[in-house]
Amino acid sequence: DAGVIQSPRHEVTEMGQEVTLRCKPISGHDYLFWYRQTMMRGLELLIYFNNNVPIDDSGMPEDRFSAKMPNASFSTLKIQPSEPRDSAVYFCASSLRSGMNTEAFFGQGTRLTVV
Amino acid sequence: AQSVTQLDSHVSVSEGTPVLLRCNYSSSYSPSLFWYVQHPNKGLQLLLKYTSAATLVKGINGFEAEFKKSETSFHLTKPSAHMSDAAEYFCVVREYNFNKFYFGSGTKLNVKP
Numbered sequence: 001d002a003g004v005i006q007s008p009r010h011e012v013t014e015m016g017q018e019v020t021l022r023c024k025p026i027s028g029h030d031y032l033f034w035y036r037q038t039m040m041r042g043l044e045l046l047i048y049f050n051n052n053v054p055i056d057d058s059g060m061p062e063d064r065f066s067a068k069m070p071n072a073s074f075s076t077l078k079i080q081p082s083e084p085r086d087s088a089v090y091f092c093a094s095s096l097r098s099g100m101n102t103e104a105f106f107g108q109g110t111r112l113t114v115v
Numbered sequence: 116a117q118s119v120t121q122l123d124s125h126v127s128v129s130e131g132t133p134v135l136l137r138c139n140y141s142s143s144y145s146p147s148l149f150w151y152v153q154h155p156n157k158g159l160q161l162l163l164k165y166t167s168a169a170t171l172v173k174g175i176n177g178f179e180a181e182f183k184k185s186e187t188s189f190h191l192t193k194p195s196a197h198m199s200d201a202a203e204y205f206c207v208v209r210e211y212n213f214n215k216f217y218f219g220s221g222t223k224l225n226v227k228p
Binding site: 031033042043045048050055056091093095097102103104105106107108109 | 147149151157158159160161164166205207209214215216218220221
């Protein structure tokens with residue numbers, strides 16, 4: 001397997017524009033996580049899915065953020081409208097359910113810059 | 116409730132000397148514990164994991180960690196630091212049947228020549 005694949009790797013957009021980040025988890029994994037990493041706040045869990053269903057979105061900053069998982073092999077994180085404070089690295093991770101050998105596998109991240 | 120505390124935000128060692136990165140956790144149930152490494156501008160890579168099979172866990176690049184239930188600790192060690200070890204390290208806990216991963220705040224390791 002190629003691992004968790006995120007696209008784009010880098011995104012620069014103007015304030016007010018819509019941004020869509022994409023993630024393809026590892027085949028067979030039933031959990032998918034979206035994280036945001038900034039210098040000020042470190043690594044924050046935004047939302048996670050189990051079998052395509054959102055389980056906990058308490059980390060989503062505000063209504064401008066939304067995430068979907070239409071099928072087991074694809075998820076999106078959308079920001080509309082984007083603001084400069086959304087600039088961060090966004091990571092997607094996938095895993096099997098909790099138990100033996102159940103680490104999270106991370107993508108390479110999307111570096112978002114909102115100007 | 117689950118939580119992870121990394122006791123040092125920055126650690127600086129000389130090349131060839133031992134490394135100790137400290138991690139304490141709180142967990143109501145049997146946890147799985149992990150250490151991840153993040154090199155600058157890179158993603159997170161698994162170093163090692165504890166999943167109740169053995170208390171001393173060996174990972175990649177010569178790193179080890181020991182699970183001590185009585186101390187609720189999972190410290191990361193390496194006998195001899197290499198320049199390439201300079202990175203940020205995260206201690207992570209996941210409880211059995213609870214599926215979120217709880218991350219520590221990270222420890223930045225600096226290795227001096």
